[in-house]
Amino acid sequence: MRLESPPELEAFRKKVRAFVAENAPGVKRHAGVRAPEPELMPEIRRWTAALHEAGFLGIDWPVEYGGRPDAHPLESHIVVEEITRARTWQPIGAASLASAAIIDFGTDEQRARFLPRMRSAEDIWCQLFSEPGAGSDLASLQTRARLEGEGDDAVYVVDGQKVWTTNGQHSDMGYLLARTDPAAPKHKGITAFALDMRSPGVDLRPLREITGTTDFNEVFLDGVRIPASNVIGAVNQGWTVAMSSLGRERSGVAAHGVELFAVLDDLLELAGGSTAGGGPALNDSATRQRIGELATRVHVNAAMVHLTQSRMLSGTEEPADGAIGKIFFSELNHDMAEFGVGLQGTDGILTEADPAVRAGGWWQDAYLYARAYTIAGGANEILRTQIAERGLGLPREPRP
Ligand SMILES: Cc1cc2nc3c(=O)[nH]c(=O)nc-3n(C[C@H](O)[C@H](O)[C@H](O)COP(=O)(O)OP(=O)(O)OC[C@H]3O[C@@H](n4cnc5c(N)ncnc54)[C@H](O)[C@@H]3O)c2cc1C
Incomplete structure (x- = not known):
């Protein structure tokens, strides 16, 4: 296992870092995969297009669509890491999922x-x-898609x-995934589609979450007509299409671990201005123990990311690598945010709307x-x- 990157990757990282510093749309106010305010959307589109243009997105796409066959397999990961490190916007949406499906299963016309x-x-x-x-x-x-008409119609x-x-x-x-054969076993009757979101019958209702922001939506589909030419892959083979593209998505979460180093710095700063156990928090034994524990886990997380990458490059990936990395990262991320809120004592219940809240309410939102x-x-x-x-080959859990 090697922990340092080869020199050509470090040169690539430098290039990406400089590009992000010059072109990114500024620091994000909230942690996580969030939806921008509508007024930021032109800027997000410009930024996404610029990343493609610079060869930092769509790296593994076919050459005629901007991909680079000579790219190192870790370049995409480095791009996500550098955007995360700068705490700015990742390209929003599901383009990486959808492009994987279209490239691997779509027709030339669809590409x-x-x-x-x-x-x-x-x-x-x-x-x-x-x-x-x-x-x-x-x-x-249960969403159903029923075929009507023939040929071009x-x-x-x-x-x-x-x-x-x-x-x-x-x-x-x-x-979109929808059921095209209700009589078939459940994995076999699903088809993948490209849906124009402005089609009549698409009713999108934003959800307001516990954070007070709107990152998700409900989408009601009522008699929505999708041309058969928008089927991605074969009819009733949507499960294979979806699993293949989701497989690519899971590998991306680990790159967000770099943010935890910055969060750790922020945590130290927050602790520096907090009290615990009747005195400065940084003198409090329980606080110091907890910070030490979280710092250890941040480093273990980074080491696990390197291990997974190293296995990926040598073709020795283990079936549970992605799952272990995602669980470790997501629980650590949660525990750090929880500790940050706890450090604020009763002020931890303030929200970002309150002028007295520490760090603009970042911890509460996170x-x-x-x-x-x-x-x-x-x-x-x-x-x-x-x-x-x-991963461990234990007997299968009984299915209901
Ligand atoms: C931030 C975020 C963004 C998302 N974005 C999208 C998106 O853009 N598009 C999209 O299609 N989906 C999206 N999802 C949905 C996501 O894929 C689902 O939330 C996820 O698959 C879990 O499904 P569920 O919410 O229906 O929970 P459920 O499947 O109902 O699970 C509820 C609870 O029961 C547990 N559970 C369920 N089955 C078992 C079992 N067999 N054994 C043990 N425990 C079990 C689960 O672990 C969970 O704790 C998003 C979710 C989140 C949180």
């Missing part, structure tokens, strides 16, 4: 139609998978409801948001079962 508009950020994509009754058990999704008529649609309010296109990482991209309970079954 030519969709990829350039993703590159230029004219189209922001959202992910329309989860439903009120289908999250962890995604394959039980063939359309699918879609009815159902999606939920948790991150950035749906800013999206032009949706990567704490309320921290649960999101323990659910998104596979709930931690589900991932623990995966570690047991796939």
